[in-house]
Amino acid sequence: MKHKLSEEIKKIEQQLWNMSDHLYHNPELGDQEFQSAQLLTNFLKEHQFIIETGIVNRSTAFKAEYKSEKPGPTIAYLAEYDALPGVGHGCGHNLIGTMSVGAGVALSKLVDEIGGSVVVLGTPAEETNGAKVPMSAEGVFDNIDVAMILHPSDQSYVSGDSLAMDAIQYSYTGKSSHAAASPEKGINALDSVIQLFNGINALREHLPTDVRVHGIISEGGQAANVVPDKATAQFYIRAKERTYLNNVVEKINNIANGAALMTGATLEISNYELSYDDMKTNDALSKAFTKNLKQTDSQTIHQAKQSYGSIDMGNVSQVVPAIHPYIGLHQPGIVAHTKEFADRTITTEGHQILINGALTLAKTGYDVLTDQMLLEAINGEFFKVK
Known part of the structure; x- marks a missing residue:
């Protein structure tokens, strides 16, 4: 049944490209992403997700859930869609948001049969005052089993740590x-x-x-x-x-x-800004993702790079098993937070990375939903580390 995810992604790939390109051409800064959030939630609503907007008192944050009638784990995909001043989507959040939405929609087409739930969380202002911080503190992840986000980069890297x-x-x-x-x-x-x-x-x-x-x-x-x-x-x-x-x-x-x-x-x-905790990658979940990425994308996947930055995904990783890997844009050495990086996201290569990333996220979610031993390994590691 896992092979059906490719078919589901294929059905929506043009819409995903259109959404990503729209975000690129209409960048909005953190906590001002009104059109961006509306674009993503409208698409999720078309696919029978139940939408809750304005969560954690952030007007551009949202929670979208597709819940099957069969019991099972809950998979969360985190969507970012804030841009940078001057360079627009120089961090590739237009890809991040649409990869997560695409993965959520694709996986939702299977959960009625296999059980479980799919959640897509809209997380504003990652670049400044990340909404994942109050989400982590206020219980948004309490009923979620794993959380995933996929970030574009010059090359692909496994999920690592952050300060x-x-x-x-x-x-x-x-x-x-x-x-x-x-x-x-x-x-x-x-x-x-x-x-x-x-x-x-x-x-x-x-x-x-x-x-x-x-x-x-x-x-x-x-x-x-x-x-x-x-x-x-x-x-x-x-x-x-x-x-x-x-x-x-x-x-x-x-x-x-x-x-x-x-x-x-x-x-x-x-x-003067929210505090970020250190990122604790769940290795069991990370290995499952990396295995799927190797099958989906031909790029070399490098070991986690040394990070001296800080991300609000760190706060998420303290309360739920989580990963934050990177997928390459087929241009080694390209620097994030630049106009060149933003421009790369709307090329043919950028569009293909969007599809590969969404499919890999969906496949990994499927693995967690259907492989009890994997879920036990993820939880065992998380509670042992915690």
């Missing part, structure tokens, strides 16, 4: 005064920020190589002859695991408080 990340803002308040005539009456908030940077740079010597700390001064004064009474720095702080990241953040917060004490300024610490 946990906190986006932290340090806002200092001092006291303005004339920098030349009465400097003794001022409290320089910018000096606090500078001492914060100096303290972090001193800390780097004592951090492991997987830790990344990088930041900017987003506010530092208006004129050189006025003592700045407001100054703000924003940092991304990353580490291989959430537990160690929390330790690093505590150290940097202590440095920030020390910088305030040095100048007499007051300090407010806040998160």
Whole structure:
């Protein structure tokens, strides 16, 4: 019966290409993907999925479910569809969204016979304030057995890891005064920020190589002859695991408080974006996916590449077995987050990758639905690691 998935994908391939190309030509930024979400949900609705929009209080997030009357696992495919400023779909989210939708629709045609359910989750704003974070925290994945997403890249890679990340803002308040005539009456908030940077740079010597700390001064004064009474720095702080990241953040917060004490300024610490947890790939699920990709696509599949980035799929992987593999665009060396990468998604090769990716996701979902030993291995690994 698994071979029927190819037939189902073939039936909808032109619609998938059209949707992906439409997303490319009409890019929308995170949490503004109104047309994109509507396009995908309309297609899912045509195939008898039950649609719930605006989930986790995000207007462009959605949950689409096709539930058979026979018991069985629930497979979730995650769709991204936010674009980047200036370069549009330079991360290939037009492919990601349509691959997941295509896989969901294809698999839904079989579940009435084999049992189980298929869910497609629309997950806005991956590039900025990822909706997968509140989805993971608010129970969206509670009744889901596995979650999958497939990302385009220059070449194909097995699912790997990612760094946990906190986006932290340090806002200092001092006291303005004339920098030349009465400097003794001022409290320089910018000096606090500078001492914060100096303290972090001193800390780097004592951090492991997987830790990344990088930041900017987003506010530092208006004129050189006025003592700045407001100054703000924003940092991304990353580490291989959430537990160690929390330790690093505590150290940097202590440095920030020390910088305030040095100048007499007051300090407010806040998160200016959502925090991402580290990605924990489920190897059993990943091996099943890789086996299917080898049968579907002729490209070499490389081992997971070392990742120093952070993704909101990491939060998903903490609450449900999950994978985040990559499928190549047949152009080794092409760089993501560029116009060239976006353009590649609407070529003949990009269209074929869309079909291959959707089919591989569908086949892997079928394996989980029909192979009890595979599901037991996936769960055994997940709960052991957890």
